[in-house]
Amino acid sequence: MTTIKTSNLGFPRLGRKREWKKAIESYWAKKIDKAELDQTLTDLHRENLLLQKNYNLDSVPVGDFSLYDHILDTSLLFNIIPERFQGREVNDDLLFDIARGNKEHVASALIKWFNTNYHYIVPEWNNVEPKVNRNVLLDRFNYAKSLNVNAHPVIVGPITFVKLSKGGNQSFEEKVQTLLPLYKEVLQSLVDAGAEYIQVDEPILVTDESANYEDITKEAYNYFAEAGLADKLVIQTYFERANVKFLSSLPVGGLGLDFVHDNGYNLKQIEAGDFDKAKTLYAGIIDGRNVWAADIEAKKELIETLQNYAETIVIQPSSSLLHVPVSLDDETLDESIEEGLSFATEKLDELDALRRLFNNSDSKKYDELKARYERFQSQSFKNLEYDFDSVPTSRKSAFPERKKVQDARLNLPDLPTTTIGSFPQTREVRKYRADWKNNRISDEEYNNFLESEIARWIKIQEEIGLDVLVHGEFERNDMVEFFGEKLQGFLVTKFGWVQSYGSRAVKPPVIYGDVKWTEPLTVKETVYAQSLTDKPVKGMLTGPVTILNWSFERVDVPRKVVQDQIALAIDEEVLALEEAGIKVIQVDEPALREGLPLRSEYHEQYLADAVNSFKLATSSVQDETQIHTHMCYSQFGQIIHAIHDLDADVISIETSRSHGDLIKDFEDINYDLGIGLGVYDIHSPRIPTEDEIATAIDRSLQQIDRSLFWVNPDCGLKTRKEDEVKDALTVLVNTVRKKREETSQNKPA
Ligand code: GLN
Ligand code: ZN
Numbered sequence: 001m002t003t004i005k006t007s008n009l010g011f012p013r014l015g016r017k018r019e020w021k022k023a024i025e026s027y028w029a030k031k032i033d034k035a036e037l038d039q040t041l042t043d044l045h046r047e048n049l050l051l052q053k054n055y056n057l058d059s060v061p062v063g064d065f066s067l068y069d070h071i072l073d074t075s076l077l078f079n080i081i082p083e084r085f086q087g088r089e090v091n092d093d094l095l096f097d098i099a100r101g102n103k104e105h106v107a108s109a110l111i112k113w114f115n116t117n118y119h120y121i122v123p124e125w126n127n128v129e130p131k132v133n134r135n136v137l138l139d140r141f142n143y144a145k146s147l148n149v150n151a152h153p154v155i156v157g158p159i160t161f162v163k164l165s166k167g168g169n170q171s172f173e174e175k176v177q178t179l180l181p182l183y184k185e186v187l188q189s190l191v192d193a194g195a196e197y198i199q200v201d202e203p204i205l206v207t208d209e210s211a212n213y214e215d216i217t218k219e220a221y222n223y224f225a226e227a228g229l230a231d232k233l234v235i236q237t238y239f240e241r242a243n244v245k246f247l248s249s250l251p252v253g254g255l256g257l258d259f260v261h262d263n264g265y266n267l268k269q270i271e272a273g274d275f276d277k278a279k280t281l282y283a284g285i286i287d288g289r290n291v292w293a294a295d296i297e298a299k300k301e302l303i304e305t306l307q308n309y310a311e312t313i314v315i316q317p318s319s320s321l322l323h324v325p326v327s328l329d330d331e332t333l334d335e336s337i338e339e340g341l342s343f344a345t346e347k348l349d350e351l352d353a354l355r356r357l358f359n360n361s362d363s364k365k366y367d368e369l370k371a372r373y374e375r376f377q378s379q380s381f382k383n384l385e386y387d388f389d390s391v392p393t394s395r396k397s398a399f400p401e402r403k404k405v406q407d408a409r410l411n412l413p414d415l416p417t418t419t420i421g422s423f424p425q426t427r428e429v430r431k432y433r434a435d436w437k438n439n440r441i442s443d444e445e446y447n448n449f450l451e452s453e454i455a456r457w458i459k460i461q462e463e464i465g466l467d468v469l470v471h472g473e474f475e476r477n478d479m480v481e482f483f484g485e486k487l488q489g490f491l492v493t494k495f496g497w498v499q500s501y502g503s504r505a506v507k508p509p510v511i512y513g514d515v516k517w518t519e520p521l522t523v524k525e526t527v528y529a530q531s532l533t534d535k536p537v538k539g540m541l542t543g544p545v546t547i548l549n550w551s552f553e554r555v556d557v558p559r560k561v562v563q564d565q566i567a568l569a570i571d572e573e574v575l576a577l578e579e580a581g582i583k584v585i586q587v588d589e590p591a592l593r594e595g596l597p598l599r600s601e602y603h604e605q606y607l608a609d610a611v612n613s614f615k616l617a618t619s620s621v622q623d624e625t626q627i628h629t630h631m632c633y634s635q636f637g638q639i640i641h642a643i644h645d646l647d648a649d650v651i652s653i654e655t656s657r658s659h660g661d662l663i664k665d666f667e668d669i670n671y672d673l674g675i676g677l678g679v680y681d682i683h684s685p686r687i688p689t690e691d692e693i694a695t696a697i698d699r700s701l702q703q704i705d706r707s708l709f710w711v712n713p714d715c716g717l718k719t720r721k722e723d724e725v726k727d728a729l730t731v732l733v734n735t736v737r738k739k740r741e742e743t744s745q746n747k748p749a
Helices: 019-028 034-054 070-077 092-100 136-146 158-163 172-192 208-226 244-248 265-271 296-307 344-360 364-378 399-410 427-437 443-464 481-486 523-531 544-549 559-579 600-618 637-645 659-667 690-703 722-746
Strands: 004-006 060-062 110-112 119-121 151-156 198-201 233-236 254-258 280-286 312-317 488-491 498-501 504-506 510-516 538-542 584-588 626-631 650-653 674-678 709-712
Touching: 004 344, 019 034, 034 060, 034 136, 060 136, 070 092, 070 119, 070 136, 070 151, 119 498, 136 151, 136 172, 151 172, 158 172, 158 208, 172 198, 172 208, 208 233, 233 280, 244 254, 244 265, 254 265, 254 312, 265 296, 280 296, 280 344, 296 312, 296 344, 296 364, 312 344, 344 364, 399 626, 427 443, 443 523, 443 722, 481 488, 481 538, 510 559, 523 559, 538 559, 544 559, 544 600, 559 584, 559 600, 584 600, 600 626, 600 637, 637 659, 650 709, 690 709, 690 722, 709 722
Parallel strands: 004 312, 060 151, 151 198, 198 233, 233 254, 254 280, 280 312, 538 584, 584 626, 626 650, 650 674, 674 709
Antiparallel strands: 110 119, 488 510, 498 504
């Protein structure tokens, strides 16, 4: 038997205690200078490299570490600089300005990295002059070598890089062709520096469209082969199945395949003989995106199977470990649960255990992990009974009848105004919450603070003249973690952070057991807010699809079941709010669209399940209770029918940045439920003008019946400053007042 080698695709940048984030933000805030930033980040990079080396990896990735985003690094490497930022020296300050914007220029767009919660900076091709710029990748590779770390460079491949970028006059193929000599130069520099192989990430090759890219992919890798690089390149795919036969036909030394998130198809293709045995198989066998300990015995068997079809095998995580927290070492979790978990370093330990087992007949670590896994599995976290059928999945009456009773009860004006839920999470709000969590202040002090903040904002909303008010979400750290803390079956970690974009990290809760509602989650704050005003206060919940998508999900129960369990918990909360007299309840589903599987063959089932869960969560109420939902995006195209099927009385969506797209989507469907289109962009501190808002309203009213139309900002206001919120909402309400007057004057006598 040949030896089994181990490798990794990428390691979290954040650091165990988010040192990376803190250093970068301190630099932005001018609390540390560039020299100190560089030193801190070099230390952290060294720590990451040495930490991985400790697990005896045959090769550690380099090029995954970055000051912001590895796609942006690649843009700078090839001088793909947005036109408005051109002419400056290419350095880290330019990098930060492109990522964050500066006084003169807006930032580049951020887009989700495939179906993960990571966001990359979109490369912009308008009037660029591609060339090889500062080669940070080479510097980092040399740095790893200087530490005696056996490393391989990682670079995003030309097909993926170009496909994820925008702008410029050249066609997709022409852009790839433009970059080929530049890639060749960089790849050659790495080989000259001693790289044994280079991991070329081409995740775009797992999408439905990848069949259209085969010609250009062939052209690109043939070009590298002609330059003598063939043996040095590994085409790395992840997140879904790839076309193994096609990739096998390319002149490269190795192929990286995901054996966890491929729905079994990569293995099937291998078993069908599609893999070229002359190549090295980089087998992604450990889940790089979830936090569960591997079923190590099953992994051993998978390797044994793969050995029948490949002569040289490198085992590794299924994707970069960017998507999981660093280490369990700092957590203080219940041991019985901790045994079932595996963060980045624990995953490397799993690879090490398998390597020892296969190469050295050393089963000590393997046996240990196997015993742990079995102990964890033997505990039952499946201990609740659910009667999903007893909860309705459709409202008592159809929308037109519900609307009548709701209108009569709420008595709202023409073009009612509302907000999406959150008000500014000021430094003070965050400090009170942290003090309370760390027992520095009492429950009473904390509650008093929350009440005073709610009361202050109820008054502000009344003064501005909004129609449906909110309590402001001051008690919430995050719209998912907050629910995770309160629902049974969830675990909230201390340091389980993962990078979302730039310096922003989220701490997804871990769903480990059956989910159950045990106590009211939001009733106290909502009822308090309602007690202060005659206007309706909207209850504010996160929906089951979003809670699941933004958590680490359990894998011992089908996804749909977990989602429905969460739905029943939300249903209980909806009923508790209704019972407490709340007349309007919003169930946010901002993650519904992003959870859409990469391959379209799974879309229909995903959407059907999502709709079912949302309806489970929201259909038990009386007709007179108005259910809202909210989604912060506007590319509805392929999901518009599912959105309609949710049967929410009112949906609020983002539109201010892409009005045209939305109107187009709505042409295909007669949207006959209540709908609020975001009339200004909350991501910018800019205060909108009355003209802008009036235009946004007028355009929407061409498409949507006025009696169904609501006016609201694009999304929650938690990241804005208090004055910005007050000023912008005042403009919004004043514009609506004028619109109302116009129509009452125009009415025939
Ligand atoms: N209710 C949430 C808020 O206002 C919604 C956030 C979101 O859509 N991401 O912050
Ligand atoms: Zn939103």
